[in-house]
Amino acid sequence: xxxxxxxxxxxxxxxxxxxxxxxxxxxxxxxxxxxxxxxxxxxxxxxxxxxxxxxxxxxxxxxxxxxxxxxxxxxxxxxxxxxxxxxxxxxxxxxxxxxxxxxxxxxxxxxxxxxxxxxxxxxxxxxxxxxxxxxxxxxxxxxxxxxxxxxxxxxxxxxxxxxxxxxxxxxxxxxxxxx
Numbered sequence: 001x002x003x004x005x006x007x008x009x010x011x012x013x014x015x016x017x018x019x020x021x022x023x024x025x026x027x028x029x030x031x032x033x034x035x036x037x038x039x040x041x042x043x044x045x046x047x048x049x050x051x052x053x054x055x056x057x058x059x060x061x062x063x064x065x066x067x068x069x070x071x072x073x074x075x076x077x078x079x080x081x082x083x084x085x086x087x088x089x090x091x092x093x094x095x096x097x098x099x100x101x102x103x104x105x106x107x108x109x110x111x112x113x114x115x116x117x118x119x120x121x122x123x124x125x126x127x128x129x130x131x132x133x134x135x136x137x138x139x140x141x142x143x144x145x146x147x148x149x150x151x152x153x154x155x156x157x158x159x160x161x162x163x164x165x166x167x168x169x170x171x172x173x174x175x176x177x178x179x
Contacts, residue, residue, distance in 0.1 A: 003028045003152065004049070009058035011044055018044040022058075031178055043080055046156050050077055062152070073101065076150035080157045082141055086130035090121065090140060093129055094147060101148035108147065115143045119169070134161040142170060146177065153177070 004026040011019040019041040026032045034042040047053045049060055051067055060067045062074075084093060094112040098104060116122045119139045129137060138161040145153065153174075159167045 001028050002026060003063060005059075005061040005064075006045070006049070007059050007061070009045060009048060009060070010056045011041070011048060011053060012056055019048070019055075029178060031174060043156055046154055049154060050075070074151040076145040076148065076153045078141055078145040078153070078155040078158055080160070082137055084129045084137060084141060087128055089126050089128055090116070090132070091125040093140060094143060097144040098147050101150075103148045111149075112143070112147060115147065118173070119143065119166075135163060135166060138162055139166065139170075142173075146173075 002025040006022060006024050009019050009022040010017075022041065022045055024032070034045060036042055044053060048055050049067065051069065051071060062071055085096075088096065091109075091112065094116075095104065095109065098108045098112070113122065113125075116125060119142075121136060121139060124132065124136070129140065132140065138158075142155075142158060145155070155174075158170060158174075162170060
């Protein structure tokens, strides 16, 4: 069964055709990647999936229904560029974004601590985001993406800034989440 269907998407910005008749299906439980050169329209396609951009034409279906704002509650979205508040501490950042997705309380704090442990960041709970390396900021961004236990993940350049060890860790967590 397809969890997501993208049908004949088009998107232009003035005279630039960013996405030109893109179609694909993603089966439940699969890991799917969009691969292409810089400027090929991958991020634009993901932003249309997230309802950030509206397609000029085409449609996007989640479980056979057109995506809407409810989709955002069910999805974990890791954007290409970081959207972290630099002056907040690591734990405050995780709890803030979990709350935005409707998750709070002792269970979410426990889950945040477990992920910080898994990513070797347990000693950084009170560190401000601005004082973390780019790789550690990327790990925090990924934890934010999965902390609320989403049904579906959309990851744009998830390995940016990560060393080979953390790239492998992130890859393994993605595989574990698929299971």
